Amino acid sequence: MARVGAPTPRIEDIDAWLAGITQPSALAELAALLVCVGLAWGLVWLVRRASGLPNERSIWFGRQIIDGVMFPMVLLALAYLSFMLLARWLPVAVFKIAIPVLVALAVIRLGVKVLQVVFVNAPFVRSLERSISWLAWVAMVLWVSGLLPLVLEELDDIRWKVGGATLSVRTMIEGALTAGIVLLLALWISAAIESRLLRSATGGQLSLRKAASNAVRALLVFVGLLVALSAVGIDLTALSVLGGAIGVGIGFGLQKLAASYVSGFVMLAERSVRIGDNVRVDDFEGRITDINARYTVVRSLGGREAIIPNEMFISNRIENLSLADPRILQSTVVSVGYDSDVELVMSLLAEAALSQDRVLRDPAPGVNLTNFGADGLEFTLNYWMTDPENGQQNLRSRINLVILQLLRGHGIEIPYPQRVIHTRVQASHAGQDGLEGKRP
Known part of the structure; x- marks a missing residue:
């Protein structure tokens, strides 16, 4: 039945x-x-x-x-x-x-x-x-x-009066649970939107979508807080005057914080600084790994990470090494003896640079005789690269090793520093000075 x-x-x-x-x-x-x-x-x-x-x-x-x-x-x-x-x-x-x-x-x-x-x-x-x-x-x-109905009834009996409203432990608990659920759903929706927007975005498109996801998350959390306050039983209209006064005080006290938040959205909107760019900020050079609403994370080649407020990217001078062109110029200086074959040295230096796959072929490496030094002829080798995130010193080190190997293989001298010291001593006869000798 x-x-x-x-x-x-x-x-x-x-x-x-x-x-x-x-x-x-x-x-x-x-x-x-x-x-x-x-x-x-x-x-x-x-x-x-x-x-x-x-x-x-x-x-x-x-x-x-x-x-x-x-x-x-x-x-x-x-x-x-x-x-x-x-x-x-x-x-x-x-x-x-x-x-x-x-x-x-x-x-x-x-x-x-x-x-x-x-x-x-x-x-x-x-x-x-x-x-x-x-x-x-x-x-x-x-x-x-x-036992749940009995527990709720007991909690509902514990009441106190706040102004014109009467609150109870049950109301507070139910309001807190409602607030938690609303905020959890808001975070879930914002996370789903962010994952959807950033799934296949790169470059400037990634920055715009990151700005949109941050704005959606802030809006959803704000709406969730309003719903949570309403669920607790707080009249939102009563908070208008108090909220205005608090807002003015917070505005004066948190100018830097507000400036960083606004700067973050400006950066992402105008795309002057993007995720993946190589920048130099306040003598700190690295690659931007993340742009949040308040700060930007810059990771150096040595693994250190700097947390930089977004306001610095708007108000200070920032060097963006890959804004319009991702290529970066590197150089190394080599000294050879004065009796060396200049044309051979220049060709060997260019060959050493082209031996590395990370060196660009267009534009090709350039070699210049830049100085007549005290010890020898100084040549400067310039070459371009596009992946500084993979290291810069390691590429220069490999090229220097190849240069050293090629110069030694062709019998080209890398001169040692030479100095001539003149010493003046007092002569043995009274009132007579003389030059005793020169020591190389």
Whole structure:
């Protein structure tokens, strides 16, 4: 005989549930639950294969099939559908535990994946993940045991009055949960939009899309905060006057911070500085690896990273080594003896530069006789490169080694520094000075 009314996955009578868990029908529920697991795994595998191999930061899939958000969501939907069907003909016991557990798993997985994608390698993410897990499991236990309504009633009785509004512990907790869910969804949507926009963007297009993703994230978080304040019970119209006064004070106190935020959007919009450019800022040279709303990360060839406020890129003089042309000129100076064959030396220096694949052929390396030095003839070898992020000193070192090998192979002298020292001594006869000697 079919039951009337929608069943609820909650244990209302512990003795009846214990009796139901020992019935043969529990085996049918376990079999149905295993079928749901297999179907969920298969459906997620098909969707994953149809959409291509997702990256490691995918919220829906993650690195594997079961560690994303889609698998627990699909499993929860299939399990609840099976629960609704079996509850019409069988005394359900297993699903009254399985459904709340799957709900908790889905909530935990959603919160963890969104936080991992939005805040990459942030130290506080682990604490937030642990807090979400404990909260989800405690709520699940209270829901299954039927104690949740009683706990909420007790919390609702703890009230206090703030101005014209009356608040309670239950209202504060529900508002905090609502705020957390709204902010989590806002971060999820912004992360999905950012991943979509930056998937195949490069160069200037990457900067524009990064600016759009930052603006969307700021807007969504702002809207989420407004919704969270409304959920707590705070009247937003009452904050208009106070918000204006606070805004003026914050505006004067945080001028540098505001300037950095505005400068970040200006940089990304006008594309004067782009991700991947090689720049020199305040005697620090490196490659831009990321442009955030407030600061820009510049990584030097030695591995050091500088966090530079965006205001410096707008108000100070910045050298962009790859704005219009990614080529960079390098040079090395070589001295040879005065009796050397000048034409042979120049050809050997050009040959040494062209021996390296990273040296551009167009424009070709140039060799110039730049100085008649005290010890020999000084030649300057100039050559161009386009990949300074792979190192500059290592390329100059390889070229210098080839130059040394070629000059020695052709018997061309690299002179040592020569100095002549004159010494004046006092003569032995009174009133007579003389030059005793010269020492090379």
